[in-house]
Amino acid sequence: MSIKVRLILGCLIFAGLSIAFGLLSYRGQMDSITKLAAFVDTGIDPLTRLQSTLTNLDAVRNDLDSRIAAEGEAARRSALSGGDLAGILAAVGDVRQNVGALLETGIPDEAKADLRGLVYSLGLIETGYASVSKPTVAxxxxxxxxxxxxxxxIVRNDIAARGADATQSFESGTMQGxxxxxxxxxxxxxxxxxxxxxxxxxxxxxxxTARALVAGEEELDIRPTGPSEVRGAFSALKDMQDRYIVLRSTLDAKTNMLSDQIAAQQGQLQAALDNMTQALCMLDGQRRLLLSNGVFNERFGEFDILTPAKKFLPDPSLTSALRENENDSLQMSMHDGTILEVKRRGMSGKGLLVTFEDITERERISKRLHYLAGHDQLTDLPNRRQFGDELDQLLRNAKKPFSIVVVDIRNFKSINDTYGHPFGDALLKCCGERLAGLVDARGSVARLGGDEFAVIAPQTKSTEEARALGQTIVKSFDEPIEVEGRRIFAAVSVGIVAHDPAKAEAEGTNADIMLQNCDLALYKAKEDRTGNGSFRVFEPAMRAKLKQRREMELDLKAALxxxxxxxxYQPFVDIVDKRVSGFEALLRWRHPQKGMIxxxxxxxxxxxxxxxxxLGIWCLETACTEASTWPQSMTISVNLSPxxxxxxxxxxxxxxxxAKSGLAASRLQIEVTESLFLDESDRVLDILREMRRRGLTVSMDDFGTGYSSLGYLSRFSFNKLKIDQSFVRDLERAENIAIVRAVIGLSKSLKMQVLAEGIETEGQMRRLLAEGCREMQGYFFSTPQPKEELPRVIADITKRWMNDLDVPEASLAA
Structure with a gap:
């Protein structure tokens, strides 16, 4: 029988018993209620009526007896009348009514017989009250x-009997319940x-049985007994037991195999860990050691498993908690100076995986690289970047005035070209050392680049002291510098900014602005062309000039x-052929507000x-287009910027x-200056040779003013040399006439044309002609004129051949 059927059967039995008990109780209660109702109807209520009626009647009798006793004999013999009669009749009527009602009830027959015997007396009183005397009525x-x-x-006795019966019935019902x-x-x-x-x-x-099966008890006997569901469960447990036995045997075999594999892998893992270059340890959630490798043991010592980490990692930050898979990195220093990079990773259960890598050498290299990034490799002085950082830091913290000085070696290019780059490098080192000796211990010297140095001078507390420092630097470099056994004079230009923290805070000064101001003062110092050193202290007007320069730069871009x-155009005059041989194109800018610039x-x-x-392309195209309208014998000369x-x-x-103008290449002259060869001279020479191959005339302007003019003549054969006007201006000096004579002789030897610039007097013209220079240019012939005036210029010069330009044939022959 299944559990379900047993439960249903038990519930049905329980329900049947409950119903039977309920019916039995109901029957007993109904019997008791019936008897109680009968007891009340046939006993209590009639008795109550009888007692009430008897009480009322006794009251009337007592009243009547009192009257009879009080009245005389004659009065007692008289009949009832008036109020007495009404009271007697009312009482008698009440008795008759109650008697009639009681006769209808279930009172005993003996009581009913007694009540019927009262009818005569009631009728006698009711019908004969007029003739019946009061004593009779009484x-x-x-x-x-x-x-x-x-x-x-009788009713009371009946009630007592009925009560005993009801009590017996109630007791019987209670017993049954x-x-x-x-x-x-x-x-x-x-x-x-x-x-x-x-x-x-x-x-x-x-x-x-299930618990025993789970506990793995041996020799467990499972017998399917009991209800069908339980038997089914026992059968399933029996099957599970059989499968468990099979699986256990299989699992034991696999476990043995896996145990061997794990042991082998554990050995391999430990070998891998021990061969790591990094120290490694693993900590559990309670910060106890779970795993470590050989490098860790060598560095921190060997510890047993579950050793608290504080014994080998005393720094709490190394063992602070991390969320799972969270990483962080920090550094720690060992007692022997070793620097370790500690990388930590959070694990499940609040554990930690910590690795330690020796980065001592890397940190040393990093510091070295950081040092190299902030210092000049040649002089070992701070570079521009480091100097800017130091200056920014000083600007943030300085409370007292100080000065910034920028120093530029004026003739370093010529020294470098003359003696070679190694000599120039040695000179730069000496310059840095000399500057370092001019500032106190709080100051610093940096090499900004090339031949430019910068100095922070905290010892200067005012503009006057800054000027004194500038004068000291200039005088110091007036003294020759001993470099590799040679005494070298290296004049300097010095730009100075006197810094006042109170004013600078209001003006928002920073390192970039201060260096710009130094550069402005330096540019001003470089304008001194005496060849000696000079210095300038920055003034706000210099920055205003820079602002004007920036405005002009914007205007310049818009002007195009x-x-x-x-x-x-300014003419070239051939004195021998008595003609204008060509013109030089000179650029002019007519500003709408500022006029000609x-x-x-x-x-x-x-x-x-x-x-x-x-701008150069525009000049070239415009000049070629204009020259294409001139006679074929005239050339056009265009200056090209480096x-x-x-x-x-x-x-x-x-x-x-x-091609656009149709001008022949032989009519175009390209003028260059010696500054063109300062950088990338090989590439420049290749371009000049290509110009010569195209048939262009290449002319060197301002010849003789540079330092290496003769050197360039040996590398490239120019078509024409232009003698600088600085030699022409004072031909009375023996040095100038000697230079002019040498240039003219050199040009003839190298089969180059020669032209003298800056002719302003007839005497200069004739003296140069006497020296053998036949082509000239200058204000003596004409000032630069716009293209519209060129016909007039040619005509005026042609007319002058009969006057001041007239040259005797003997002079021409000479």
């Missing part, structure tokens, strides 16, 4: 009272025992688009602003200008 009332008392006694309840309880206990024995015990045995540039003001600015290439030679399209630009 006797009749007494009879009625006695009859009522007799009926009451108790018996029924006992039977129900007994049946329920029996059902409970049945369910326990048939359901609970098998389930408990099933549970115990607005076509504000013009070309003026000198090329000396805007050409350097155009080079700095990066617009010189566009910056234009850095353009990869220079030759293509020249070809395009010639």
């Amino acid at each position: 006797r009749e009332l007494e009879k009625i009272a006695l009859g009522l008392q007799s009926a009451s006694r 108790a018996v029924g309840l006992g039977m129900v309880i007994f049946a329920m206990l029996g059902l409970l025992v049945f369910l326990i024995r048939s359901v609970s015990s098998p389930l408990r045995r099933l549970s115990d 688009d607005s076509e504000e540039f013009e070309l003026y 000198s090329p000396g003001d805007f050409i350097p600015l155009a080079e700095e602003a990066g617009v010189i290439e566009r 910056m234009q030679f850095k353009s990869p399209t220079l030759l293509a630009d020249i070809d395009r200008a010639l």
Whole structure:
């Protein structure tokens, strides 16, 4: 029988017993209620009526007896009348009504007989009250009272009998209920025992068997008994036991195999850990050692598993908690100076995986690289970057005035070219050492680049002291520098900024602005062309001039688009052939507000602003286009900036200008200055040779003013040399005439043309002609003129051949 059926059967039995007990109780209660109702209806209520009626009648009798006793004999013999009669009749009527009602009830027959015997007396009083005397009425009332008392006694005895019967019936019902309840309880206990024995015990045995199976008890005997569900469960446990035995044997075999594999892998893992270059340890959630490798043991010592980490890692930050898979990195220093990089990774259960890598050498290299990044490798002085950082730091913290000095070696280029780069490097080292000796211990010296140095001078507390420092630096470099056994004079230009923290805070000064101000003062110092050292202290007006320069730079870029540039032309005069041989194109800028601006003001600015290439192309194309309208015997000379030679399209630009204008290449002269060869001279020479191959005339302007003019003549054969006007201006000096004579002789020897610039007097013209220079240029012939004036210029010069330009044939022959 299944548990389900047993439970249903037990519930049905319990329900049947409960219903039977309920019906039995209901029957007993209904019987008791019926008897109680009969007891009330046939006993209590009639008795109450009798007692009430008897009480009222006794009251009337007592009142009547009192009257009879009080009245005389004659009055007693008289009949009832008035109020007495009404009271007697009312009482008699009440008795008759109650008697009639009592006769309808279930009172005993003896009581009913007594009540019927009262009818005569009641009728006598009611019908004969006019003739019946008061004593007669009193006797009749007494009879009625006695009859009522007799009926009451009979009813009372009947009530007593009925009460005993009801009590017996109630006791019998109570006994039956108790018996029924006992039977129900007994049946329920029996059902409970049945369910326990048939359901609970098998389930408990099933549970115990399952626990034993889970615990892995040996020789466990499983027998399917009990209800069908329990038997099914036991059968399933039996199957599980059989499968467990099979799986256990299989698992034992695999476990043995895996144990061997794990042991082998553990050995391999330990070998791998021991061969790591990093020290490694693993900590559990309680910061106890779980795993370590050989490098860790060598560095920190060998410790047993579960050793607290504080014994070998005393720094709490190394063992602080991390979330799972969270990483962090920090450094620690060992007692022997070793620097370790500690990388930590959070693990499950609040554990930690910690590795230690020796980065001592890396840190040393990093510091060295950091040092090299902030210092000049040649002089070992701080470089521009490091100097800027130091200056920024000083600006943030300085409370007292100090000065910033920028020093530039004026003739370093010529020294480098003359003695070679190694000598120049040695000179730079000596310059740095000399500057370091001019500042106190709080100051610093840096090499900004090239031949430029910077100095932080905390000892200067005012502008006057800054000037004194500048004078000291200039005088110091007036003394020769001993370099590799040679005494070298290296004049310097010095720019100084006197810094006052109170004013600088209001002006928002920073390192960049201070260095810019130093550069402005340095540029001003470089304007001193005496060849000696000079210094300048920065003044706000210099920055205002820089602002004007920036404004001009913006105007310069806009001027190209607005076509504000013009070309003026100054003639070349061939004295021997008595003709204008050509013109030099000179650039002019006609500013709409500032008027005509000198090329000396805007050409350097155009080079700095990066617009010189566009400007040069425009000059080249415009000059070629204008020259194409001149006679074939006239040439056009165009100056090219050194910056234009850095353009990869220079030759293509020249070809395009010639093709566009139709001008022959032989009529175009390209003028260059010696500064062109300062950088990338090999590339420049290649471009010049390509110009010569195209048929262009290449001329060196301002010949003789540089340091290596003769050297360049040996590397490239120019078509023409232009004698600088500085030699022509004072031909009375023996040095100047000697130089002019040498240049003219050199040009003839090298088969080069020669032209003298800056002719301002007839005497200069004739003296140069006497020395053999036949082509000249200068204000004596004409000032630069716009293209519209060129016909007039040619005509004026032609007319002058009969006057001041007239040269005797003997002079020409000589």
